[in-house]
Amino acid sequence: MxxxxxxxxxxxxxxxxxxxxxxxxxxxxxxxxxxxxxxxxxxxxxxxxxxxxxxxxxxxxxxxxxxxxxxxxxxxxxxxxxxxxxxxxxxxxxxxxxxxxxxxxxxxxxxxxxxxxxxxxxxxxxxxxxxxxxxxxxxxxxxxxxxxxxxxxxxxxxxGIKSDLEIALMREAAAIADAGMLRAKEVIRPGVSEADAAAEIIAQLVRGTGGRHGTDAAGFTLCASPRTSTAHISWAEDHFRDGSQINIELAGVRHGYTSALMRTFSIGKPSDLLQRLHEGEAAGLEAALAVVRPGATCGEVATAFNETLGKFGFKKESRCGYAIGIDWTEPTASFKVGDPTILKPNMTFHLMLGNWIDEDLGYAISETLRVTDSGADTFSTLPREIFQI
Amino acid sequence: MxxxxxxxxxxxxxxxxxxxxxxxxxxxxxxxxxxxxxxxxxxxxxxxxxxxxxxxxxxxxxxxxxxxxxxxxxxxxxxxxxxxxxxxxxxxxxxxxxxxxxxxxxxxxxxxxxxxxxxxxxxxxxxxxxxxxxxxxxxxxxxxxxxxxxxxxxxxxxxGIKSDLEIALMREAAAIADAGMLRAKEVIRPGVSEADAAAEIIAQLVRGTGGRHGTDAAGFTLCASPRTSTAHISWAEDHFRDGSQINIELAGVRHGYTSALMRTFSIGKPSDLLQRLHEGEAAGLEAALAVVRPGATCGEVATAFNETLGKFGFKKESRCGYAIGIDWTEPTASFKVGDPTILKPNMTFHLMLGNWIDEDLGYAISETLRVTDSGADTFSTLPREIFQI
Missing domain, CATH: 3.40.350.10 (Creatinase/prolidase N-terminal domain)
Structure with a gap:
């Protein structure tokens, strides 16, 4: 045969x-x-x-x-x-x-x-x-x-410009990413090891949601106290504690198509500093989304984010995002000051506002989105908040 | 701070x-x-x-x-x-x-x-x-x-030549690989989706065993009927059936150090053809291990496997293994006919006998091993059999 x-x-x-x-x-x-x-x-x-x-x-x-x-x-x-x-x-x-x-x-x-x-x-x-x-x-x-x-x-x-069929797969992938992040909210507890939590979250990303399986395991990072200023550690041989902060970056995958998502978790009340940074980032995220529309440039999106974040007294040195699709990052357009790429309908981006400010202050929030005929359409349905455990 | x-x-x-x-x-x-x-x-x-x-x-x-x-x-x-x-x-x-x-x-x-x-x-x-x-x-x-x-x-x-400290980590990784394969034995059942099984197995590889967590998720392939002649598919959007054959390649990881393992599963009795192929491969594996010792060449190990497998009427075209360590394959020595690399103590290899013979016959078995002062030391404790479900 x-x-x-x-x-x-x-x-x-x-x-x-x-x-x-x-x-x-x-x-x-x-x-x-x-x-x-x-x-x-x-x-x-x-x-x-x-x-x-x-x-x-x-x-x-x-x-x-x-x-x-x-x-x-x-x-x-x-x-x-x-x-x-x-x-x-x-x-x-x-x-x-x-x-x-x-x-x-x-x-x-x-x-x-x-x-x-x-x-x-x-x-x-x-x-x-x-x-x-x-x-x-x-x-x-x-x-x-x-x-x-x-x-x-x-x-x-x-x-860079997706068909509606590709967008549909990225939405399915985003639903899986959401399910993974919600699973994180269930399993992050004081005393739980980072690896045990990662195992549950990754399993959810593979299992999928709503009858759609994850078709692959994408890169996964879990950077918890005292490593919240790191960006790309898988997880450490450590466990969560009261007061721990946890930054997670994960993705759902459907037939190669990847939708990424970052959120920050806090066991107990976030510090005032972290809360202020979150407020600046969340406001910056809204400001960036308000600029996304056909005809705007990628650089303008980054500028909108940076200016808003600046009003809160913070700065993000790294780019604010990048084109995303098959196998995560597309090495083309970036939400970066001066990037001249003109946005067009059905371009998809990871508006990636992870911000590792100094050696003990880092924070992660992001949205995977598509450019619509008139604005931005974010795929995740999760609130833009610090998930407090 | x-x-x-x-x-x-x-x-x-x-x-x-x-x-x-x-x-x-x-x-x-x-x-x-x-x-x-x-x-x-x-x-x-x-x-x-x-x-x-x-x-x-x-x-x-x-x-x-x-x-x-x-x-x-x-x-x-x-x-x-x-x-x-x-x-x-x-x-x-x-x-x-x-x-x-x-x-x-x-x-x-x-x-x-x-x-x-x-x-x-x-x-x-x-x-x-x-x-x-x-x-x-x-x-x-x-x-x-x-x-x-x-x-x-x-x-x-x-x-290529590991220290005893590196070998200790690879043993820990191998114990995790074993745990993953045993988890596969528990979760592979008729009607279960490939993704749901993969989720459980990968979670075990991350969770680890014996108090040692997996420190990363390595590449993982699950190639089930009718895809048993494929080598590198993560898993498919399909489910297991009575009579399904499942070839799995996975690895445990400890701080980068990777121990890989392949086994074949059969829901119900394996076909006579698959059973004969297994017997040839298992005999070839023993013959290969018997050749491993300091001073032998990598090529001789492959020849021993190939000659034994040939007596059972089968042939394996691909190499019989490769050096393994950090991040899986080391691009150096191969168990391949003619490879002149001379074995030395504490070299580590993935004796990889996955054999994809034609479009409907494939089979997977492997051992990760180190060269000792006098022979081969395989890290896995699992039997060299087709796991029948």
């Missing part, structure tokens, strides 16, 4: 639309082939979410072919046949002997394919920022008559 | 020993400074496990300084002060304005530091395979009088 194609998350025409946008950029740059290597971009163009990107693999988009070709190691080909919308004949597994092989690797298999497909003298796009200099060098050396062009972040920018 | 240094996982002299080994390699190559960027290598040399490696950061090892200097974005400096063994003055946060900045990024901050520290005309090692060609180009362009040398996988090779 052959591996069956699995249930498809999106209809075929959704993928063809995405591919058409990529091909439009290829035409503009006079490229006849493009090798996509960023895992989130491969997900975007095919539906593939298996975790095989730690070894060489690439999706080859040819300008003149309707469907792309995926070349991956042999053992991952069945997952690609199962998950991708493309015809099974377009999934090619390269020999396992190319793994951990000092002489020849999976990139050679990809280059062989490009040469055999007649692209030896073509203009070819590469996502160079995600490849080592050695790998880019190998493409240039083995394809001397081809013109290798850096395709940069182009597909990430195309991903 | 300043961020306190947290409880240290290893004593200071353990880190100094590791640094001495790295400096020995630097001396051999006549390097006066080295920039370490692979997150697992930074963990190895400092104890840092926070998840900040998605933006530029680097640990600068100077031949003449006892402790290295860590340069990371401002918001991650407190976590480094908390976790690293080095003096807090050696953790330097670069301005948040360098994040998502098209003109100047964190690598510029690292280069600035190298220049200010007097390395402008020095021989400097870079882990080039983990840097984009653009970043390597920036180092060469901004440090034209320095000699930039690729340090390759050198630190990964040094990590």
């Amino acid at each position: 052959a591996m069956p194609q699995g249930p498809q998350v999106f209809p075929r025409n959704e993928y063809l639309r995405r591919l058409a946008a990529v091909k439009g950029e290829m035409e503009r740059r006079e490229l006849s082939a493009l090798m996509v290597v960023v895992p989130a971009n491969i997900t975007y163009l095919t539906g593939y979410t298996a975790k095989s990107g730690y070894v060489p693999q690439g999706l080859i988009v040819a300008l003149n072919d309707e469907e792309p070709t995926f070349i991956t190691r042999r053992m991952d080909a069945p997952a690609a046949i199962h998950q991708m919308f493309i015809d099974r004949s377009l999934v090619i597994g390269y020999p396992e002997g190319l793994i951990a092989n000092p002489d020849k690797d999976g990139w050679d298999a990809l280059i062989d394919h490009l040469l055999e497909a007649g692209f030896g003298k073509a203009n070819i796009g590469l996502e160079e920022q995600s490849l080592s200099s050695q790998t880019v060098g190998k493409f240039r050396a083995r394809m001397p008559a081809a013109k290798i062009v850096d395709f940069g972040n182009t597909i990430c920018w195309i991903r | 300043a961020m306190p240094q947290g409880p240290q996982v290893f004593p200071r002299n353990e880190y100094l020993r590791r640094l001495a080994a790295v400096k020995g390699e630097m001396e051999r190559r006549e390097l006066s400074a080295l920039m370490v960027v692979v997150p697992a290598n930074i963990t190895y040399l400092t104890g840092y496990t926070a998840k900040s490696g998605y933006v530029p950061q680097g640990l600068i090892v100077a031949l003449n300084d006892e402790e290295p200097t860590f340069i990371t974005r401002r918001m991650d400096a407190p976590a480094a002060i908390h976790q690293m063994f080095i003096d807090r003055s050696l953790v330097i946060g670069y301005p948040e304005g360098l994040i998502a900045n098209p003109d100047k990024d964190g690598w510029d901050a690292l280069i600035d530091h190298l220049l200010e520290a007097g390395f402008g005309k020095a021989n400097i090692g870079l882990e080039e395979q983990s840097l984009s060609s653009q970043t390597v180009g920036k180092f060469r362009a901004r440090m034209p009088a320095a000699k930039i040398v690729d340090f390759g996988n050198t630190i990964c090779w040094i990590r």
Whole structure:
């Protein structure tokens, strides 16, 4: 029995639309082939979410072919046949002997394919920022008559504006994030270990809510007293106490689509300082949301937040957010002073107001949102408050 | 109050020993400074496990300084002060304005530091395979009088032989992996969704066992019928049925140190074909373990497995395992035919016998082990059987 194609998350025409946008950029740059290597971009163009990107693999988009070709190691080909919308004949597994092989690797298999497909003298796009200099060098050396062009972040920018189908998945992911945060509210208690709490919260994110499972476990951070000024610690070998503050960043995931959420918890009454910081941040959040609308720039959103927070006597040094979608952060637009990106309907952002001010003052609040025709639509239904335990 | 240094996982002299080994390699190559960027290598040399490696950061090892200097974005400096063994003055946060900045990024901050520290005309090692060609180009362009040398996988090779303290952590991680697999045995039942089972198993891996928590959630795959020929699917939106086969790969984690484990489950009696494959694999596993001893090569271990499996009429195309330690796979030695790496005491491997033979036959079994003075010591206490539900 052959591996069956699995249930498809999106209809075929959704993928063809995405591919058409990529091909439009290829035409503009006079490229006849493009090798996509960023895992989130491969997900975007095919539906593939298996975790095989730690070894060489690439999706080859040819300008003149309707469907792309995926070349991956042999053992991952069945997952690609199962998950991708493309015809099974377009999934090619390269020999396992190319793994951990000092002489020849999976990139050679990809280059062989490009040469055999007649692209030896073509203009070819590469996502160079995600490849080592050695790998880019190998493409240039083995394809001397081809013109290798850096395709940069182009597909990430195309991903920036979501379809309604993508927005629907991000809403499902946001409901899961909410459920995770509510579970945190149930399990954070004095004497409970950080790991035991994390276990319950992460389990909820996997279990999902409302009949929709989490389809993956995303990054998770739980930074509790005395570590509230840290941003990216998973959790520590410690337990909560009376008076502990806990900053949590988590996300729900649906078929790669990620909705992130941050909230701060306090066991007992928050300190006056923390309460004042919260009030400034919450007011800043409202001010930022009030600016979000088509035509505004990302920089203006950050400025609105910063000015409001400043009135409360605080400052946030880091950016106020970033584009979000498949696999969390999209490396494109930021809510950052001076970012010229113009907001358009169905762009999605993590308005990320985590603020680690000095070595003993940090606070976390955020919203994942989409730009609507006239403003901002936040996905979470949770109150914007310090959750007091 | 300043961020306190947290409880240290290893004593200071353990880190100094590791640094001495790295400096020995630097001396051999006549390097006066080295920039370490692979997150697992930074963990190895400092104890840092926070998840900040998605933006530029680097640990600068100077031949003449006892402790290295860590340069990371401002918001991650407190976590480094908390976790690293080095003096807090050696953790330097670069301005948040360098994040998502098209003109100047964190690598510029690292280069600035190298220049200010007097390395402008020095021989400097870079882990080039983990840097984009653009970043390597920036180092060469901004440090034209320095000699930039690729340090390759050198630190990964040094990590290959564990200290007894590291082995102790990997044993703790293995006990957690066992607990996760036993939890799988409890929760896999007909009608249960894959996500609900995954939630319970992952929660166990985080909760840990025997008073030792998991300190992180590692990669997790659950590939169930009809997806048993896939290797790297997290889990699917599906549920178990009578007759389902389930292949699981999971790991326990203790302070970065990872012990992996694979087992196959069957709801009801396994098919004769699966049973025969299991018998071949289990016999091959014993044959492989019998070869493991100091002085044998990695290639010989693979050959022993392959020859035994072949007697049962099966073949495994992919390698039979790889070095394992911090953050799972070490990109160095493999149990692969022809791999010349000579085994030494306290090398650790994931003897990974997952075998995806064709589109409807896959099977998973593995052991994480250390090389002893005379043989192999497997960390798991679970039987090498198909777990029948």
